Every structure is written in C-alpha cells, then in structure tokens.
Amino acid sequence: MTEQFADLQARFYLNFIAEDRWRFIVNGLGVTLRVTFFALIMGLFLGFLVAIIRSTHDKTGKLKFFNVLCNVYLTVIRGTPVVVQLLILFFVVFPGGTSQILVAIVAFGINSGAYQAEIFRSGIMAVDNGQFEAGRSLGFNYLKTMFYIVLPQAVKNILPALGNEFIVLMKETSISGFIALQDLTRAGDIIRSRTFDAFMPLLAVALIYLVLVVILSSLIKLLERRLRSSDH
Amino acid sequence: MTTSRDVLIKVENLHKVFNGKLHALNGVSEEIYKGEVVVVVGPSGSGKSTFLRSLNLLEVPTSGRVVFKGVDILDKKNNIDAHRQHMGMVFQHFNLFPHMTILENITLAPMKLLKKSKDDAYDKAMKLLRLVGLEEKANNYPVQLSGGQKQRIAIIRSLAMDPEVMLFDEPTSALDPEMVGEVLELMRRLAHEGMTMVVVTHEMGFAKEVATRVIFMDEGEIKEQNTPEAFFAHPKEPRLQEFLSKIL
Numbered sequence: 129m130t131e132q133f134a135d136l137q138a139r140f141y142l143n144f145i146a147e148d149r150w151r152f153i154v155n156g157l158g159v160t161l162r163v164t165f166f167a168l169i170m171g172l173f174l175g176f177l178v179a180i181i182r183s184t185h186d187k188t189g190k191l192k193f194f195n196v197l198c199n200v201y202l203t204v205i206r207g208t209p210v211v212v213q214l215l216i217l218f219f220v221v222f223p224g225g226t227s228q229i230l231v232a233i234v235a236f237g238i239n240s241g242a243y244q245a246e247i248f249r250s251g252i253m254a255v256d257n258g259q260f261e262a263g264r265s266l267g268f269n270y271l272k273t274m275f276y277i278v279l280p281q282a283v284k285n286i287l288p289a290l291g292n293e294f295i296v297l298m299k300e301t302s303i304s305g306f307i308a309l310q311d312l313t314r315a316g317d318i319i320r321s322r323t324f325d326a327f328m329p330l331l332a333v334a335l336i337y338l339v340l341v342v343i344l345s346s347l348i349k350l351l352e353r354r355l356r357s358s359d360h
Numbered sequence: 361m362t363t364s365r366d367v368l369i370k371v372e373n374l375h376k377v378f379n380g381k382l383h384a385l386n387g388v389s390e391e392i393y394k395g396e397v398v399v400v401v402g403p404s405g406s407g408k409s410t411f412l413r414s415l416n417l418l419e420v421p422t423s424g425r426v427v428f429k430g431v432d433i434l435d436k437k438n439n440i441d442a443h444r445q446h447m448g449m450v451f452q453h454f455n456l457f458p459h460m461t462i463l464e465n466i467t468l469a470p471m472k473l474l475k476k477s478k479d480d481a482y483d484k485a486m487k488l489l490r491l492v493g494l495e496e497k498a499n500n501y502p503v504q505l506s507g508g509q510k511q512r513i514a515i516i517r518s519l520a521m522d523p524e525v526m527l528f529d530e531p532t533s534a535l536d537p538e539m540v541g542e543v544l545e546l547m548r549r550l551a552h553e554g555m556t557m558v559v560v561t562h563e564m565g566f567a568k569e570v571a572t573r574v575i576f577m578d579e580g581e582i583k584e585q586n587t588p589e590a591f592f593a594h595p596k597e598p599r600l601q602e603f604l605s606k607i608l
Contacts, residue, residue, distance in 0.1 A: 261418055262455035262514075266469040266521060267445030276468060280459045358459050358501040 143328040149319050153329075156315025157336060163232045163311065164298045170237025171297065175244025178202070180274065182245070183252040187260070188270070198245070205242035211303050213239055218307040228309040232301065240297045247289045251282035284355045291348035295341050302337075312336060366394040367427075368525055368556055369415055374424035376410050376580075384410040385421065386580035392525065397557045399567040399588075402577035403603060408560045411577065412529050415558065416447045429524075445473055448518030452530040454510040456502040456517070462489070463498040466517045474521065481520070488516040492546055508539030512546055519550075526550065528559040564608060568592055576600045 144150045178198045185195035205213065214235040222231055255278045263273030283290075305314035316333035320326050369392040376385040384407045392398055392415075400408045413419035414426060417433060417440055426433050433443050457465050466488065467481035476484075489495040492512045502510055511531055518526060528547065532540045544566050551557055551570045561567065567574050567588055574591040576584045576599075584597045592608075595601045 258451060258453050258455040265416055265418060265444055265449035267441050267473050269441045277457055359503060
C-alpha cells in the first residue's frame with residue numbers, strides 16, 4: 129500500500145513539479161479560458177445578429193438578401209467539422225502566421241455563432257405572437273417590441289440550451305492544438321510526451337475541464353433561477 | 361370646432377385576402393365617429409376580427425384605405441407606430457407581458473414612447489389601478505392574476521397611453537363566465553365617460569345596453585347596422601335574423 133502511494137507521489141512529482149511542468153497546465157488553462165471567453169462573446173454577438181435577421185425575415189418577409197447570407201453561413205458552418213474550419217482559417221485565410229490564439233478565437237466564435245443563432249431564433253419564434261401584437265398595438269416599432277418585450281422572454285426560455293452550447297464550446301476549444309496553440313489539452317499532451325506518463329497529465333486535464341464545466345453550469349443555473357422570478 | 365359627428369376612423373373599400381384565396385374582407389367601408397361605441401357582431405369567420413385588426417393595421421388590408429384623424433395610415437410615408445399610440449387595443453388572450461410586473465406592464469409604453477418620467481408614469485398607473493380596484497396587485501406578475509384581473513389590467517395598460525379610441529377584440533371570450541361581468545363593467549364605465557370604442561364581441565347584453573350602433577358582419581361584408589334597439593327588435597337581413605335566433 130505504502131509502496132503504491134510512494135509510486136504515485138513520485139509520478140506526481142515527475143509530471144507536475146519537476147522542471148516546473150505545472151506551468152504548462154496553468155498557461156494552457158489560461159489559453160483555454162481566454163479562447164472560450166472571447167469566442168463566446170463573439171458567438172453571442174454573431175448568433176444574436178443572425179437570429180434577429182432570420183426571425184425578422186420569418187415574421188415580416190423583409191431582409192431577404194441578409195437572410196440568404198445568414199442561411200449560407202449557417203449551412204457552411206454547421207455542415208463542416210470545426211477542426212477543418214480551424215485549419216482552413218489558420219492555413220488558408222491567414223497563411224502569414226497570425227497569432228494562433230486570435231485565429232482560434234475567431235474560428236470558435238464563428239462556429240459557435242451559427243449554433244447560438246438557431247438557439248436564439250427558436251427562442252424568439254417560441255414567444256407567443258400575441259406578445260408581439262400587444263407591443264406593436266401600444267405603438268412600439270418592430271425593434272423596440274423585440275428588445276423590450278420579445279427578447280427578454282426568448283432569452284429566459286433558451287437559457288438551458290444556450291448554457292449547453294457554452295459548455296460544448298469550452299470543450300471544443302481542446303482541438304486548438306491542431307494549430308499548435310498550447311491550450312489545456314495540448315499542455316497535458318506536452319507533459320505526456322516529456323515524461324512518457326499518460327495517466328497523470330491527461331487525468332489532471334480531464335479533471336480541470338470537469339471542474340470548469342461544473343462551475344459554468346452552476347452559474348447558468350443561478351441565472352435561470354433569477355430570471356424565473358416572474359413564474360410564480 | 362369639433363362636433364359629435366367628427367369622423368375618427370374611416371375605412372374605404374377594405375379587402376383582405378389570406379394566402380391568395382381566403383377572402384376575409386370583401387369591400388368594407390365604414391366610419392367610426394368620436395364618442396361612439398360601435399359593437400361588431402357576426403358568426404365566426406365573418407371577418408369581424410379582421411375588420412377590427414385592420415383599423416390599427418395589425419392586419420394590413422390587401423387593398424382599400426384606412427384613414428385615422430384625416431391621415432391615410434396605409435400610406436408608407438406616415439408612421440404607423442405614432443398613430444397606434446392613440447389607438448388602444450385589447451385582445452382576447454390579454455397579452456400581458458409575463459416577464460414584467462403589473463406596474464411595469466402599465467408604465468412601459470408611457471415611459472418609453474411618451475417619454476414620461478418614472479414618477480409621472482407611476483402616478484398615472486396607480487390612479488388607473490385604483491380605478492379598477494387592483495392597486496394591491498401593482499408589484500405582482502401577470503401569472504398571479506385571474507383572467508378577469510388580467511383583462512382589466514390589459515385595458516388600463518392601453519388607457520395609460522391616453523388613446524382616442526379603444527379597440528376590443530372579443531375581450532371576454534377567453535374568460536370564465538363569472539369573470540365576464542367585471543370586464544364588461546369596466547368597459548361600460550369607459551363608454552359612459554365618452555371613450556370611442558369599437559368592440560367585437562358575442563356579449564349581446566353589452567351591445568343592447570352600451571352600444572350606440574351595432575354592426576352585423578357576414579362573409580367579409582357589413583350586412584346590416586342600426587341602433588341597438590332596432591337592430592335586435594327588427595332585424596331585416598335573413599342572415600341576421602338567423603344569427604340572432606341562434607344566440608338569443
């Protein structure tokens with residue numbers, strides 16, 4: 129028993145303490161968090177914009193041209209693997225060697241935006257049309273009706289789906305290593321390649337992702353509860 | 361000088377075709393005068409709701425003219441949103457905003473559209489809430505109210521904009537029978553205070569008692585109209601006679 133414990137201790141030292149290898153993990157975590165955060169913001173912005181255009185088209189028949197653009201965007205992004213999108217952006221669109229982290233943010237932002245757009249749109253379309261008519265009949269124009277009346281209800285309804293997409297996005301950034309970006313996953317892999325021990329670094333990485341996701345989902349739950357104050 | 365015969369809303373030859381085949385309105389021309397209480401009745405599918413919803417362009421007519429206070433509101437040059445601020449509308453399903461308190465429901469439009477201060481909007485809202493005896497519900501959410509309470513709130517939400525005309529689209533049809541009275545009572549009071557009202561309803565008692573004019577619609581046309589006394593006592597059209605015999 130003590131023998132096994134001593135062995136684990138030694139492996140822990142080898143993987144994380146020796147040569148300050150824990151720095152890989154900490155720096156990788158920083159990269160993962162930054163990519164996730166900015167991609168999320170970009171995805172929210174893109175998704176929101178696309179959803180407004182698409183649902184305006186659905187409701188009023190206006191914005192035909194932009195609606196076609198949005199449809200192309202959704203089809204291409206949802207129809208191809210995100211790894212391929214990341215590689216294309218890095219090697220084809222920015223072949224000059226732009227900062228990898230920037231490429232990753234843009235790639236994941238564009239990708240997540242497509243999924244968030246459909247989540248937002250489903251939320252908008254699910255709000256009863258009577259709400260829309262009530263807003264318009266009071267004298268609100270289309271956009272104000274959207275912002276004051278429809279969207280607050282839509283956001284409340286889609287929060288679980290949106291939270292799910294945030295979690296997916298965070299875990300998807302683990303493919304950043306494909307463009308040699310040293311994110312959390314890549315950090316664990318680098319340690320593995322140096323110590324020839326797969327167990328410790330990869331399990332540590334998995335554990336950190338798990339903790340991040342748990343924190344993220346409890347934040348979303350908290351927000352859901354606050355928005356639900358009008359339900360009872 | 362305004363007289364009691366001032367035309368507030370005038371529609372000319374309204375046609376509405378849904379999906380290229382369903383003719384909901386077949387050339388309706390009508391004038392709504394200031395201070396009138398016009399009750400529109402008719403069988404379902406007669407176009408009465410479409411007619412009402414055309415008055416504030418929630419339903420855009422396929423052809424025809426809608427003139428509100430002398431302005432053609434179908435003309436794209438005229439801002440329909442500004443005109444709608446003067447036309448209150450009450451829906452069958454209330455359409456209160458569920459994510460806002462009662463007070464927020466009432467003060468939203470006056471604050472955002474009329475640029476009233478929070479205090480002014482609040483005072484007016486509380487005055488209206490006292491009028492309908494619901495001031496203790498100010499900070500509740502719509503889900504905590506009964507149907508009749510919701511509809512009374514919906515009515516005063518429109519009144520908070522100081523409209524010149526109120527449009528009612530079957531305001532009591534979604535209510536439990538015991539709640540119909542409280543809503544009709546509020547509408548009756550509005551009528552006595554001189555509010556111009558156009559009401560689509562199945563409440564013949566309300567039509568008899570409160571209406572200044574009753575309109576019968578069928579097949580997308582106005583088939584007959586009269587004072588309530590004559591309308592119910594001496595219907596001329598066979599379709600109206602049949603309609604009244606079924607519901608009275």
